[in-house]
Amino acid sequence: MNEQVRGQIEAISQAEVPVRLCLLGLGGGGFSAQVARCVNQIPGNIEIVAINSGLSMEVDLSVFKHSILRCYAVRSPSLYGDSVWKTVKEFVSNIRSAWRILRKERPKLILSFGTSQAIPFGIVGRLHGIPLWHVESLTRVNNPSRTGRWVYRLGVCQRFYYYWPELSPCYPRGILAGGDE
Amino acid sequence: MIFVTVGTHYFEELVVEVDRLVESGAISDPVVAQIGRGKYLPKHCEYFRIAHSLAPYYERAGLVIGHGGTGTTLESLALGIPTVSVANPMLADNHQHEFLCAMEARTGLVYCQDLNQLAASIEMARHRPRIPFSESSLRFQLVRDLTQFVEQASRKHFP
Numbered sequence: 552m553n554e555q556v557r558g559q560i561e562a563i564s565q566a567e568v569p570v571r572l573c574l575l576g577l578g579g580g581g582f583s584a585q586v587a588r589c590v591n592q593i594p595g596n597i598e599i600v601a602i603n604s605g606l607s608m609e610v611d612l613s614v615f616k617h618s619i620l621r622c623y624a625v626r627s628p629s630l631y632g633d634s635v636w637k638t639v640k641e642f643v644s645n646i647r648s649a650w651r652i653l654r655k656e657r658p659k660l661i662l663s664f665g666t667s668q669a670i671p672f673g674i675v676g677r678l679h680g681i682p683l684w685h686v687e688s689l690t691r692v693n694n695p696s697r698t699g700r701w702v703y704r705l706g707v708c709q710r711f712y713y714y715w716p717e718l719s720p721c722y723p724r725g726i727l728a729g730g731d732e
Numbered sequence: 733m734i735f736v737t738v739g740t741h742y743f744e745e746l747v748v749e750v751d752r753l754v755e756s757g758a759i760s761d762p763v764v765a766q767i768g769r770g771k772y773l774p775k776h777c778e779y780f781r782i783a784h785s786l787a788p789y790y791e792r793a794g795l796v797i798g799h800g801g802t803g804t805t806l807e808s809l810a811l812g813i814p815t816v817s818v819a820n821p822m823l824a825d826n827h828q829h830e831f832l833c834a835m836e837a838r839t840g841l842v843y844c845q846d847l848n849q850l851a852a853s854i855e856m857a858r859h860r861p862r863i864p865f866s867e868s869s870l871r872f873q874l875v876r877d878l879t880q881f882v883e884q885a886s887r888k889h890f891p
Contacts, residue, residue: 570885581739581803588867592875595882611784659885662878686874689802690831712874715834730873 569596571620573658573681576604576627576666577612585689586664587614600656604668623652629667629698645671653679660684663708665691667698673707682709686728689714695721734763734854735793736777737786739801742770743820746799749847751776758851764789795857797850800828800843806867809839814857818844839865 574590577583590599597617604627612619628642649672653661661676663669665688673683685708687699692715695703702708703722711725719727736750747767753759754776763777766786773779783789786804790796796808800817808815817835819828832843840862844853868875 568886570882572882578740581801581807583803585803585806585867589871589875590878592868593878593882595879595886597882613784660881684878686871688827689870690827692830692834694830696827710877712871714870726873726877728871728874729869730876 569598569618570660571598571600571656571658573600573602573653573656573661573672575602575661575663575668575672577601578604578627582664583611584614587616589664590662591616593617600652600658602652602668602672604666621656623648625649625652625668627667628671642671646675649675653681657681662686663702665689665696665698669698669702670705670707673702673705677707683707684710684712687711687713687718687722687725691715691718693717733792734759734761734795734797735786735789736763736765736797737789737804738766738768738770738799738820739804740768740782741820742768743799743818744770744772745847746797746818746820747772747774747779749850750774750797753851759854761794764792795854797854800832802828802831805832805835805841806865809835809841809865810867812862812864814840814842814860814862816842816844816850816853816857818847818850818853835865839863 598620599615599617600620601612601622603622603624612622625645625648626641628645629638653675658681661672661681661683663685665686669685676683685702688696703711711722712728713722713725714728716727738746747765747770751774754763765774765777765779767779767781790808790811793813795814797816798804800819805817817832819832835841836843840860842853842857844850
């Protein structure tokens with residue numbers, strides 16, 4: 552009997568549990584597909600909580616290889632052309648959404664590809680002990696983005712990645728996403 | 733076939749210009765345009781608004797004219813298709829400018845900054861040597877770190 556129980560415990564301890572990732576800022580078709588091409592490269596058992604932001608509230612999530620657990624629509628705190636007042640208002644509402652979603656889903660990691668949602672989700676994540684990895688926008692080659700600068704300065708992310716080596720002086724603690732082959 | 737793509741939003745100026753070039757005969761190849769939410773409907777070429785996947789169009793395309801979005805630009809470059817990217821200045825303070833300059837310096841991409849020069853840019857893209865560019869080289873380290881994280885996290889439940 553003891554042998555049997557021990558065997559079962561071993562089997563359970565070796566079984567892989569799905570790792571829950573929270574992906575922020577999915578929006579445009581081409582952009583989501585790009586995020587998917589990155590996430591799809593990760594082997595293993597992953598389930599995704601997708602946060603859909605931006606102007607197009609319908610996102611095609613079938614591009615992801617891993618299972619999509621749930622999808623939430625949360626408007627980004629700062630879209631191009633927003634006034635300061637609008638940004639503040641959306642930021643507060645984002646903090647609320649982030650609190651609700653992260654408490655419920657309890658992901659292991661929040662992953663953000665250049666979106667301003669990284670700030671509210673990073674703050675709430677920190678309070679809940681959920682790390683955030685932020686990747687600076689691919690479109691920033693020589694100058695850091697406003698979002699990137701804030702995320703980096705506020706220290707809401709556990710790791711900060713950037714794509715282009717030209718940015719290394721701006722983010723000395725950051726990591727080059729390309730690295731060595 | 734020339735494939736024109738504007739992404740999820742719209743880029744009226746590009747669609748109008750391509751339509752005009754087809755009408756005037758400056759573009760002789762058949763054109764298929766993905767026009768997103770644009771109001772202008774091209775009269776001289778095939779078009780559709782949005783598709784589940786653009787892969788079948790890339791497969792048939794001899795040249796891609798894109799709006800400079802990172803996703804579409806990288807996709808067509810990875811497939812080795814001559815690509816012309818026109819930055820959409822209406823979108824997020826023209827943030828694609830830096831990206832397109834960097835890609836033009838590293839790959840065979842032609843960055844068209846002035847829509848009046850589109851016809852010339854198309855010719856240039858056709859004759860420019862294609863330098864293969866793999867998108868995954870941009871994030872070796874990131875994918876490695878994520879893989880490691882997932883591996884560790886999947887074991888953490890039962891130490």
